[in-house]
Amino acid sequence: MTTNPNLLTPFKATKADVESSSLRQISEDAFYVINEVVTRRLGHIPILKGDLHDLPYKVQRFVAEKAELMRPRGIFICDGSQHEAEQIISKLIERGMLTPLAAYENNYLCRTDPKDVARVESKTWMVTPDKYQTVTHTAPGAEPIMGHWMSPFEFGGELDSRFPGCMAGRIMYVIPFSMGPLGSPLSKIGIQLTDSNYVVLSMRIMTRVNPDVWEVLGNNDFVRCIHSVGLPRPVKQRVINHWPCNPERVLIAHRPSEREIWSFGSGYGGNSLLGKKCFALRIASNIAHDEGWLAEHMLIMGVTRPNGKEHFIAAAFPSACGKTNLAMLEPTLPGWKVRCVGDDIAWMKFGEDGRLYAINPEAGFFGVAPGTSNKTNPMAVGTFQKNSIFTNVAETSEGRYYWEGLEDEIKDKNVEITDWLGNPWKLGDATPAAHPNSRFAAPAKQCPIIHPDWESPEGVPIEAIIFGGRRPDGVPLVFETFGWHHGIFTGACLKSETTAAAEHKGKNVMHDPMAMRPFMGYNFGKYLDHWISLEKAPHKVPKIYHVNWFRKSKEGKFLWPGFGDNIRDTAVGVIPSQGSINLDGLGDINWDELMSLPADYWKQDAKEVRKFLEDQVGSDLPNEIREELESQEKRIEAL
Known part of the structure; x- marks a missing residue:
């Protein structure tokens, strides 16, 4: 030797x-x-x-x-034991890095250096x-x-x-x-x-x-x-x-x-x-x-219809577009049920039967705290009632977490609150109590609607993929793409308003292809090629859809009322016709505006999309996606 x-x-x-x-x-x-x-x-x-x-x-x-x-x-x-965690937690409490939130079981607050609060894409x-x-x-x-x-x-x-x-x-x-x-x-x-x-x-x-x-x-x-x-x-x-x-x-x-x-x-x-x-x-x-598989910025959810048939969906949304809310949806329609497999990342691989199977590679939820409440996402709130870490949120004198969106849940309006910077704060103050990108980290197994198969080694079979972003103008509530290549093209053209999860400031609509812009691991043209290559025998590729919950009226109000009523019978056609979606109980819905495709908006959008693809992907753009671009331009020109 x-x-x-x-x-x-x-x-x-x-x-x-x-x-x-x-x-x-x-x-x-x-x-x-x-x-x-x-x-x-x-x-x-x-x-x-x-x-x-x-x-x-x-x-x-x-x-x-x-x-x-x-x-x-x-x-x-590390061995992952409870004893090990208790040792570390005790030391961090002693040093002042962690503060126990006395109103909960094993919940802790942490405040960071104000210069270290978000992803640093640059x-x-x-x-x-x-x-x-x-x-x-x-x-x-x-x-x-x-x-x-x-x-x-x-x-x-x-x-x-x-x-x-x-x-x-x-x-x-x-x-x-x-x-x-x-x-x-x-x-x-x-x-x-x-x-x-x-x-x-x-x-x-x-x-x-x-x-x-x-x-x-x-x-x-x-x-x-x-x-x-x-x-x-x-x-x-x-x-x-x-x-x-x-x-x-x-x-x-x-x-x-x-x-x-x-x-x-x-x-x-x-x-x-x-x-x-x-x-x-x-x-x-x-x-x-x-x-030969996919690692994507997608939630995974199981949707069960009143007839008992369950469908698994993967959906890609940029940060702060309601991905966690959708993954933990509570339908208001009788007989419908949603169960969460994952709220952020999906690893998907075709099985021997040709179907696409997905696992959630994570064991917890790392969600944006502001805006999360019993009204907007009671399942998330139920998840982090114990064994969770809250970073850069505010704390009440009662030992409770606090952030923007919880105003209605404060029973004592005179309660003392300490903001994320450690300063006294009270309701009505101009500065935010919690950092806009403050987070909760909570074990997924504690989610009240976690799917019983969320840790299945084989994964769950995906029947549909959804892309969506925060688009205040022009983009309809929902449409089905014409096929696999058109669906990939639609994902490549995904846009959304920027969020507090990164260092960008303001509310500008930015391109976020496949909701992967900050997370792309290799040449985007090769990435699109990889998606295209998966449509081959015996693979049964899922249908692809695009949604936009965030379209606003001319008066600046959201045209769609909320996630709790987003589960509806499948409509026939690319964009559902009026009357094909049950709107009972939703109030006054301006259907024509909600589902319209303004010609001027889309013609301008088509020019901008072409410029984006030519500037950002150039010669690496697959021919199949270029053909979809040209076909869509012709359809828009005919509006």
């Missing part, structure tokens, strides 16, 4: 290491030296919990390499050798909106300037997690390293953190997730709200071919919970492309 002498040399990250995955390739005949390698690389870094040598050797190597690079004061291998990168693996061949002067590219060489420099020693004085937590039901053929394994105990607690809610991951993993590969708040000790700057971060140095980088994510400087949301958008969409869409 021979050994690889390079395994025994001291580790030092170089640009060549960053550009190559060879650092992780361990031959089987070198296995016997792994303990010595790990010991050498860890040096004096103690293992505070767990036994590193019990883990698969690829994981040992990964942990040892990154520990030597980031130099934590200790390594804590600092999120895909690292590939070829630029056009990541972005399309845009028109001259057009800035790509579907992904940001960074060369491996440039990334090497960015890594070298941030990560060496970045965990000094902090604990490095090793989080084993499964995206999707543990052991499901549709699931994937990830290992996240982080120096944030808030991230540990949140990942426990949002993913399946379990020591059984090691057994399922075996010698297979896994997605490598490296995260640091970017503030080594001793800290030389003021830490606000006990929330360490480094907002000026934020970097979120993905290496798709290496199945690797590096995140630095932010402790918030999708920037740090790397199983969410980074893994479940950007990296997973690359894996899905390679393996």
Whole structure:
């Protein structure tokens, strides 16, 4: 048996290491030296919990390499147990990062640094050798909106300037997690390293953190997730709200071919919970492309008709367009029932019977708090009554959470409220009590209408796909696309008003193709090609629809009254004719305005769509989508 002498040399990250995955390739005949390698690389870094040598050797190597690079004061291998959570929670309460919400069971409030409150799309990168693996061949002067590219060489420099020693004085937590039901053929394994105990607690809610991951993993590969708040000790700057971060140095980088994510400087949301958008969409869409399935920004819901027949639907909406509300809908029509499988992400793969099956890869809901109430989404409220974390919301003196939209639920109008910045606040104040992007993280299994098959290893069969956005003008309530290619074209043209989930300001209508604009993992033209390629025998592709709940009248009022009455018998035709949808009990509905296609609006929209596709996708636009564009232009011209 021979050994690889390079395994025994001291580790030092170089640009060549960053550009190559060879650092992780361990031959089987070198296995016997792994303990010595790990010991050498860890040096004096103690293992505070767990036994590193019990883990698969690829994981040992990964942990040892990154520990030597980031130099934590200790390594804590998470097991996902309740005892472990209680230990971490107690420490965070003692430090002041978490505040128990006394009115609930095991609910906690966290306030972040005000500079670390949302996704930072402008600092999120895909690292590939070829630029056009990541972005399309845009028109001259057009800035790509579907992904940001960074060369491996440039990334090497960015890594070298941030990560060496970045965990000094902090604990490095090793989080084993499964995206999707543990052991499901549709699931994937990830290992996240982080120096944030808030991230540990949140990942426990949002993913399946379990020591059984090691057994399922075996010698297979896994997605490598490296995260640091970017503030080594001793800290030389003021830490606000006990929330360490480094907002000026934020970097979120993905290496798709290496199945690797590096995140630095932010402790918030999708920037740090790397199983969410980074893994479940950007990296997973690359894996899905390679393996022939779909990783999409979609809810999954089961809708049961009065005759007892259930239909499963996947739906893509940009952030804050009511996706969670729709996933947890309570129909008001007798006999109809909705059950939630997932509220944000769908992994979908065609089965042997030709049908498209979907799983929710997440284990929790990470929802926008403002606007969520017993009136708008009682199922979400029922979900987060216990075992949940609330970030950047307000707190009442009674130990309750508070945010905009809960005004009617405050019984004592004189109750004392502390806003998300820690300042006294009262009803009627001009400033918001909660940050517009404040969040709740709650276990999905607590949802009152969670589907009994939500963790089925096989997934649930998808019969329809819905695209929708927040469109105040021109776009009708609902229409069915003409077929698979037209449905893909419709998804590619998706638009919506911007939201507080990202750093964009104001209410501008922006393109958000397939609701994947901030989460695209590779060249958008190739992504469309991938969707097109799935229409082949024996695949039975679902029907595709477009909806718009947010159309307004000339007076600025919503024309459609609410989610509770959106479940209706299927209408015949592309756009339902008047009388084909039951409107009883909905009040005065201006049907003609709600379903109209204003000729001037759509002609202008057609020009804008062509410009968008030519500027943003250019020569990468598939011929099938170009043909759909031309066909739609002819139909609109005839309006």
